[in-house]
Amino acid sequence: QKEVEQNSGPLSVPEGAIASLNCTYSDRGSQSFFWYRQYSGKSPELIMSIYSNGDKEDGRFTAQLNKASQYVSLLIRDSQPSDSATYLCAPRRDNYGQNFVFGPGTRLSVLP
Amino acid sequence: DAMVIQNPRYQVTQFGKPVTLSCSQTLNHNVMYWYQQKSSQAPKLLFHYYDKDFNNEADTPDNFQSRRPNTSFCFLDIRSPGLGDAAMYLCATSSATGGVGYTFGSGTRLTVV
Numbered sequence: 001q002k003e004v005e006q007n008s009g010p011l012s013v014p015e016g017a018i019a020s021l022n023c024t025y026s027d028r029g030s031q032s033f034f035w036y037r038q039y040s041g042k043s044p045e046l047i048m049s050i051y052s053n054g055d056k057e058d059g060r061f062t063a064q065l066n067k068a069s070q071y072v073s074l075l076i077r078d079s080q081p082s083d084s085a086t087y088l089c090a091p092r093r094d095n096y097g098q099n100f101v102f103g104p105g106t107r108l109s110v111l112p
Numbered sequence: 113d114a115m116v117i118q119n120p121r122y123q124v125t126q127f128g129k130p131v132t133l134s135c136s137q138t139l140n141h142n143v144m145y146w147y148q149q150k151s152s153q154a155p156k157l158l159f160h161y162y163d164k165d166f167n168n169e170a171d172t173p174d175n176f177q178s179r180r181p182n183t184s185f186c187f188l189d190i191r192s193p194g195l196g197d198a199a200m201y202l203c204a205t206s207s208a209t210g211g212v213g214y215t216f217g218s219g220t221r222l223t224v225v
Binding site for chain 1: 154156200202216219
C-alpha cells in the first residue's frame with residue numbers, strides 16, 4: 001500500500017462548482033496534514049493545513065480530516081479557472097524536521 | 113521579502129558532467145530539503161539538513177550529494193548526471209518548531225544532454 005494515495009485525475013468541474021479532492025494515508029502516526037497547489041512548471045505552494053479532526057475553512061477552501069478513517073479532503077467552493085492545477089496532499093510524518101510524504105497529486109481542471 | 117531562492121532556474125548539463133544546483137534562504141529556517149520531481153509525479157525527497165545534521169533518504173542514489181556550508185545556503189551536487197536525472201529539483205525550508213509547512217524555492221529544471 002502506498003503511503004499517500006490520491007486520485008490522479010484529471011478532475012474536471014465547471015466554473016462555479018465545488019471541487020472535491022480526496023486523500024488517504026497509511027501512516028497512523030501522521031499528525032498534521034497539508035495541501036499544496038502546484039501549477040504546471042512551478043513549485044508547490046501551501047494553501048491549507050489541518051491538525052484536528054473535523055473541518056477547517058479558509059476562504060473558498062475547506063479541509064476535512066478524519067484520522068480514524070485516515071482520510072483528508074479539500075473542498076474548493078466556487079471553483080475558478082485559476083484553480084486549475086495539481087493538488088498535492090502531504091501528511092506530516094513526524095515532528096523532527098517536519099518531513100512530508102507527498103501524495104501523487106490530483107490534477108484539477110476548472111472549465112469556463 | 114524573506115524567501116527561498118534557487119539558481120539557476122534552468123540548467124543544461126552534459127551526460128556524466130558534474131553539476132551543482134544552489135539554494136539560499138533568508139528565512140533563517142533550521143531545515144532545508146532537496147526534492148526531485150519528474151514530470152507528472154509527486155516530489156520525491158532526496159535528503160534534508162536539520163541544522164548541520166545531514167539526513168539521506170534510503171533510496172537516494174549515491175550520485176546525489178549535498179552540502180550546507182551555513183544556515184542560508186544548501187547545494188545539490190550530481191556527480192555524474194544520467195538521462196534519468198533530468199527533472200525539476202526543488203529546494204524547500206521549514207522551521208523546526210511550529211506547525212507551518214514548507215517554503216519552496218522556484219525550482220531548477222535540469223536537462224541532461
